[in-house]
Amino acid sequence: MLISLFVACYNDTLFPETGKAVVTVLERLGHTVEFREAQTCCGQMHYNTGYRPEAIAVMKHFVETFRDAETICVPSSSCVSMMREHYPKMAKDAGLELEIEALLPRIYEFSELLVDKLGITDVGASYPHTVTMHTSCHSLRSLHIGDRPERLLNSVQGLNLVQLPAADQCCGFGGTFAIKNAEVSTAMLQEKINAITSTGASICTAGDNSCLMHIGGGLSRQDTGVKCIHLAEILAAREPLTNQEVAVQ
């Protein structure tokens, strides 16, 4: 299958390993990945901050870039949520209703693509670490991502998945909220950090590097030793297992 990657602007710039990991996983599964270099951003930051005409301009560019793509993979639930929740309304203002209506069903968040479209949960990864999963608000309440990430993680060899307490609570990122209301954002982050460290996990993963940038920034500042890694990077990993871990499997 030819899969077109929309990597998301912040992944492109700040988290290129996530994009590479998506390519690794999909190619390992026998698919062809294309990257349309014209791509930029989904417009979420503009839209959520109240800059709607600016967001519409960015959306138009997205539509032009991906108009004829068959299957689009996005390793960021918040971008997919932006598209599904807000593009239809913005499309009316932009006169792009038909294009958006045609495009949306072809857009998949990364774990949706694997589980729903490709029908796979075991992607042949091995990652011998204790991992906890942060479910971003967009994946939880907008995409209703459900247990897809957990099913993928449970199929990873050597991986010990531990439940994050109060998993439905927002981490406090919220885009520009993290800066405009930095202190409240930080107080919310502290609860998330406490929850994460209580699990004993050495790795915190998610389908959104936006939350992870915020959570990871706090985990690092507090020297917790816990690292944040995007789900795709775990699924791309093939770390050797010790004999003991192989035996457990």
Place this chain on the structure above:
Amino acid sequence: MSAKTDILKSIRQSVGEDRGAELPVNRDYCTSLGLDPEAKIHLFIDRLVDYNATVYRTDHAGIAATVAEALGVRGKRGLVIPSGLPSEWLPNGFHFTVDRDLDYDTLDAAEGALTSSTSAIAFTGSIILTHSPAEGRRAISLIPDYHLCVVFESQIRETVPEAIRGLKDRRTSPITTIAGPSATADIEMMRVKGVHGPRTLDVIIVAA
């Protein structure tokens, strides 16, 4: 211009004059639980007990004796009653004061009130008063600290919608719904039962 004219004008400016057809309201929520009669009564009793109400069951002939029993348990010598309460509900040996516009201080000093009811809701444990002559005016089931209420099995509805629709003829009477004694959680979220309304509620359920 009057305030009314201004406000209506402002609404019309905001929503426009051309409203089209009235918007539809889908009402596909539950109106019935499909319980058999005894299960319905049990559900109602469970809810009442959950609110700390004491529940008695009897038949029509046993009402007076059950009133006597409830008063005995509570150590009461007499109650206020509404003027329309059937006299055969009243046991001998107790003092019943008919409410003929009793003043509030008298009601405040009374040991309690005995009233009938209009209907009840099993699912929420609610008793509905519409203050008919057998239920009395609102003040008598409010000011005294004890309320003994008679509910007939045939008056028990399953759900809120069933009960609200059943009020058809009583909609413009004063209506009070009661689900247990008054309560507050305003202090540190700790639930305290019994604030201003009657702190004790007993219910007599009468078989059809």
Place this chain on the structure above:
Amino acid sequence: MSIRVGEAAEAPDFRQAAHALLANKQVRANVRRATETIRNKRANVVGEMPDWEQLRDSGRAIKRRVMRNLDNYLEQFEAACTMAGGQVHWARDADEGNRIVTQIIQSHGQKEIIKVKTMTSDETQLNPHLEANGITPWETDLADLIIQLGHDKPSHIVVPALHKNKAEIRALFMEKMGLSDLGTRPEDLTAAARTYLRERFLRVKVGYSGANFAVAETGSVCVVESEGNGRMCVTLPEVMITMVGIEKIVPSFDDLEVFLQLLPRSATGERMNPYNSIWTGVTPGDGPKEFHVILLDNGRTKVLADEESRETLHCIRCAACLNICPVYRQTGGHAYGSIYSGPIGAILTPQLQSMEHSQSLPYASSLCGACYDVCPVKINIPEILIHLRSRIVENGDRGAAERIGMRMAAYTMSDSGRFSGAQKLVKIGAKPLESLGLPGWSASRDLPAIPKESFRDWWKKNKQ
């Protein structure tokens, strides 16, 4: 005409207020405990409803119907209430509403009223107005009594005194009620309030309430409560005054079957609140001999004008959105500078004030969406927050620097060549950014290391 929403117009912005509140460990602990308790109870009693989503849809549909024909429903209510012996007044704003209340009280030569909890009178600041006119308002809801005796401000829509603990309340009661001794349990404090208020319930001649619902079809008014103070206030006085926001209308009596299920489960996590009082005009021989309803606009008709945020007026004041909100959880209600706090306050307060004040409130949210999920009438609060942000931007109220920055970012993001150029700038900026940090961000969070190579550069090198 001046629209007043409590003291919101004079309140500091959210960020400033939050700064002070975040330092108050006790308030934060109280807020956390209270909101967790209610939200768990709510989850239990909502979870047992097989038809919860249908009820929410019906509640929303009824409210949409009301808003579209609000003028007709108000006139219908007025006619029905008048026919039943009630007197209906209309108030354009807070001052007009307050004046009508004062006139009614003074026309009976009275100097006191008993009040049952109502957000609307906090909105119009009725109490200070009455006091200035020599009238004493007695708050009778336990929490409101605590607030009133302590000259405090409510911090939650349903449990306004949740920021106070029982030791503080005990000290307050002993001082203000003149008690030489008082137990320490909530039961003791509640009993003290019962005794203190009972004398007033039996004596005071004028009662005052808000309304949860006003039924157009029958002219009935409904007050939902738990403590019995509502029943006292609406039953015992000779004169009854109810001030109600015009959006509280429901078309038919049977519509109550929807809201009397949605409201208690959402607000206090009960299957049904202990008491509901519904009354229609005056009933000879039962209750007040005179009944006045004041229909209050105070900015609501202007909120109606914006179709994208009109559903803000659907709110039934259950406060489920406060209890679930991770932002409210950290700050409590006082940070919102308005009697309407939490997510609903963040959208309602600025709109009532025609977006002239409280402009920091639409930004007081991480847009996590939990409020929308729990709203019993499905108000899409995150969507409205975003919409209000765009209104603030359109008004040019966000400052030139942000506007220019956002425009430039959009210009950059509409072209991959420009975007790729900007990525290189980020790399150049990486060093100073890492050493100086990013204002706001870096106080608590490290920045990620800026990678040497963007994804697109890697792709060009390795995959093309």
